[in-house]
Amino acid sequence: MKRRMPASKKHLKPKYGLMTGSTIDTDGGRRRGMIELRNISKTFRVAKRNAGFGEAVKALFRKEYTYINALCDVSFTVGDGEMVGYIGPNGAGKSSTIKIMSGILTPDSGECIINGRTPWRDRISHVRDIGVVFGQRSQLWWDVPVIDSFELIRDIYKVEKDKYARNLSRLVELLDIGETVKTPARQLSLGQRMRCEIAASLLHDPKVLFLDEPTIGLDAVSKIAVRDFIKTINRENKTTVILTTHDMQDIEALTERILLIGKGRILLDGSLGELKKRNTSHKTLTIDHSGGKIPISEHMTVVRDLDGHAEILIDTDFLTVSQAISYISSKTDVSDISVTGGTVEEMVVSLYREFEI
Numbered sequence: 001m002k003r004r005m006p007a008s009k010k011h012l013k014p015k016y017g018l019m020t021g022s023t024i025d026t027d028g029g030r031r032r033g034m035i036e037l038r039n040i041s042k043t044f045r046v047a048k049r050n051a052g053f054g055e056a057v058k059a060l061f062r063k064e065y066t067y068i069n070a071l072c073d074v075s076f077t078v079g080d081g082e083m084v085g086y087i088g089p090n091g092a093g094k095s096s097t098i099k100i101m102s103g104i105l106t107p108d109s110g111e112c113i114i115n116g117r118t119p120w121r122d123r124i125s126h127v128r129d130i131g132v133v134f135g136q137r138s139q140l141w142w143d144v145p146v147i148d149s150f151e152l153i154r155d156i157y158k159v160e161k162d163k164y165a166r167n168l169s170r171l172v173e174l175l176d177i178g179e180t181v182k183t184p185a186r187q188l189s190l191g192q193r194m195r196c197e198i199a200a201s202l203l204h205d206p207k208v209l210f211l212d213e214p215t216i217g218l219d220a221v222s223k224i225a226v227r228d229f230i231k232t233i234n235r236e237n238k239t240t241v242i243l244t245t246h247d248m249q250d251i252e253a254l255t256e257r258i259l260l261i262g263k264g265r266i267l268l269d270g271s272l273g274e275l276k277k278r279n280t281s282h283k284t285l286t287i288d289h290s291g292g293k294i295p296i297s298e299h300m301t302v303v304r305d306l307d308g309h310a311e312i313l314i315d316t317d318f319l320t321v322s323q324a325i326s327y328i329s330s331k332t333d334v335s336d337i338s339v340t341g342g343t344v345e346e347m348v349v350s351l352y353r354e355f356e357i
Helices: 007-012 053-061 094-102 123-127 146-157 161-175 190-202 220-237 248-254 272-279 321-331 344-354
Strands: 035-048 064-078 083-087 109-114 130-134 208-212 240-244 257-262 265-271 282-289 300-306 309-315 334-341
Touching (some): 064 094, 064 109, 064 265, 083 094, 094 130, 094 208, 094 240, 130 190, 146 190, 161 190, 161 220, 190 220, 208 220, 220 240, 220 248, 240 248, 257 272, 272 344, 282 321, 309 321, 321 334
Parallel strands (some): 083 240, 083 257, 130 208, 208 240
Antiparallel strands (some): 035 064, 035 109, 257 265, 282 309, 282 334, 300 309
16 A cells, blocks of 8 residues: 655655665666665554453454554665664564565565565575574574574575584584573573574575564673674675664664664665764763863753763754863863763664654
């Protein structure tokens, strides 16, 4: 089901001139990518009713439905070996897109070509070339040692024994799961299980890896290990990676390009560095001073000021960092000062606010 963009929502179109730049060649022709989505739309029909026994009885004879436009004309291209962050708020359409690209869902309209195939039409051939990790779903058998799950996955994908042995040895080493694979999945910590989930998705050497919240709930050590591994696989195997996550540190550590989706539409496509420049309008000054109340002027906000240590937020749209430092230095004795930019989280919040999602 296609839906035209209302006139009042025209501002939702990408501002950055990067949406088409990632999919069009310099000669004006469309560039072939590992992943190509064109005008993908998906609508879900959901049954709803009020609470209570009477309402439940009514629903047996007459159900009321609401229609949710999960995806509306979604289009983008991802090149071979590229790693892209796919971000957006809950319910924006990220998981629906991943499921369509995985062949789990069939869209209502549009075209999706991955490595020359349509996922939902060539599912058997398609799954041999992709790996999928859902942070809140497991592909490991719960009550058997992980290594037994790996053996079953090898048989499912019909991986040659020599190739399987090489891949397993490398994955075990890179993810540090030599002892972990001997343990049943139900007895593993979340961090251990996620490392094994990622290994399971790569045993058959996929060309494309879909990661849906791969570091959800992990401790700092496990997150770093998973990020380092993903970067290694992308660099050495040229594996194309689509990463969806709410953890902006994952995005900053792994990707150079992000796709922002909201209300089922691609709102923005650009490099992370460019987006930081365009959306970070605040700087933070951390100052050690002689004590007392830190002096500030207009367009400065005191975040913290205690015992001669202050943090001040500067609106750089109206006041430069040098002007702020000069003003504060003229009013109090400063012994140390440092400047930091806005975080990726702040940038994303700014984007959400800009696009009203």
